[in-house]
Amino acid sequence: MNRLFASLCLASLCFETLSGCSSGARQSAVDAGRALFDSKALSPSHLNAYACASCHDADPLSPASKKAGAPLAGVTLRPQFWGGQVADLLGAVNACRNYFMLANDPLTASDHDAQALYAYLESLEPGDPAAAPFHVVTSIEDVPRGNAPSGQILFAEACTLCHGDMHHGSGRLGDAVPILPEDTIREHAEFTPRVQRLIFIEKMRHGRFLGYGGVMPPFSSDVLSDPDVSDLLEALGMLGE
Ligand code: HEC
Ligand code: HEC
Known part of the structure; x- marks a missing residue:
């Protein structure tokens, strides 16, 4: 599914030329994807207050993050998502849109927004291509006093x-x-x-x-x-x- 998502994106980005992607078309898709990532536009819900950037860093050079979601540079190369709970990239994105951004309808691989988002995430390669750790603390116990x-x-x-x-x-x-x-x-x-x-x-x-x-x-x-x-x-x- 991840690869399907990728190949559909590439096919569509290249539709204007017969011999591979024009770099201008690719760059405008990357720019559109970055704008989506930094805005609330990927959910139609008026109750949504989040951008993807509220919970994820994109820049591979950014320092160790305390955002709840994994840094996304390299995510297009990762073998699995959400600590292994989700197998495909678009499914991982739709989980966030649904749980946190209150979007009812999943993006599909043929949606223009999904393609722009993919182009942007792909532009962040190689980043960190290893599956991101996500260890959820299930049982809640008190912790010692701190600083x-x-x-x-x-x-x-x-x-x-x-x-x-x-x-x-x-x-x-x-x-x-x-x-x-x-x-x-x-x-x-x-x-x-x-x-x-x-x-x-x-x-x-x-x-x-x-x-x-x-x-x-x-x-x-x-x-x-x-x-x-x-x-x-x-x-x-x-x-x-
Ligand atoms: C990405 C946004 C976001 C971040 C980051 C975030 N919160 Fe929240 N938090 C919310 C929202 C939205 C609510 C209210 C809705 C809800 O309960 O989910 C909330 C609710 C809460 C509540 C209220 C629970 C209740 O039942 O009254 C506590 C406590 C809380 N957050 C603590 C924290 C602490 C501590 C941090 C930092 C470690 C943090 N939050 C980081 C979005 C966030
Ligand atoms: C309110 C916080 C929040 C928002 C908003 C959010 N995410 Fe997430 N996202 C998470 C958390 C938490 C996870 C699970 C931990 C992890 O795997 O990063 C996650 C996981 C992911 C993953 C899997 C990453 C991996 O390597 O496992 C992707 C991809 C992703 N989100 C993309 C997005 C995109 C794109 C958006 C905007 C449409 C978005 N997220 C919005 C919190 C959020």
């Missing part, structure tokens, strides 16, 4: 893009995204501080999955380690007491 200054830095790297600044929410993606930690504490006021701490851990680890709902992505242990989670909770003041 607040490190947690402040991690919050800026992993949470601010969606939630805005801690305590203020300035710059958050929209009103549906809670200001941390206050909105969440208020929302779960009936629980003890210990349970509220576990809610934060569960949300970071599972996002919208495993019965939680919403549109937040899960952070695997490859992106956020348990010590990172400890530091984040410390910075948020979610000490469980």
Whole structure:
């Protein structure tokens, strides 16, 4: 399917010339794909606040990322996706559009947008062609106390893009995204501080999955380690007491 996606894209990109792709046509497809990647346009839902770039870095030169999704440079060469749960690239993209961006209709390989997106992702080769690790922490347990200054830095790297600044929410993606930690504490006021701490851990680890709902992505242990989670909770003041 991955190869089918690729060959259909190439066939269509080359339709203007008989002897291979014109570099102008290819470049404009790459540019169109980059614009799609950086915009909300790949979902028609008015509830969607995300671009692909909200959760994925594309630039192979970007430093170690704290975005929940894998860096996508090299993704066209990878053997499998979503930690082995998805076998084809277009299926992996449609999973994100469906789960997070609330798009009901999958893109197909003949869609113009899918072809532009593929051209862009292919332009990022070789990047990292190895399957990206994605270890989901399934059982939620409390973590030891951490370091607040490190947690402040991690919050800026992993949470601010969606939630805005801690305590203020300035710059958050929209009103549906809670200001941390206050909105969440208020929302779960009936629980003890210990349970509220576990809610934060569960949300970071599972996002919208495993019965939680919403549109937040899960952070695997490859992106956020348990010590990172400890530091984040410390910075948020979610000490469980
Ligand atoms: C809200 C966050 C979020 C958004 C928005 C999002 N993704 Fe993802 N994406 C993820 C997560 C989490 C995974 C699973 C971990 C992984 O494999 O990267 C994933 C996986 C993927 C994978 C598989 C990567 C691999 O190597 O396993 C691809 C490809 C992908 N996304 C493309 C896209 C594209 C293209 C868009 C925009 C249409 C998009 N994603 C939007 C979070 C997101
Ligand atoms: C890609 C965007 C995105 C990122 C990055 C993100 N979140 Fe969220 N988060 C959301 C959205 C949207 C919601 C509200 C909808 C939902 O619950 O999924 C949310 C909800 C939450 C909630 C509320 C859960 C509840 O039931 O009230 C907590 C807690 C939370 N996020 C913590 C974090 C922390 C901590 C980080 C950083 C490690 C983080 N989030 C990173 C998008 C994001």
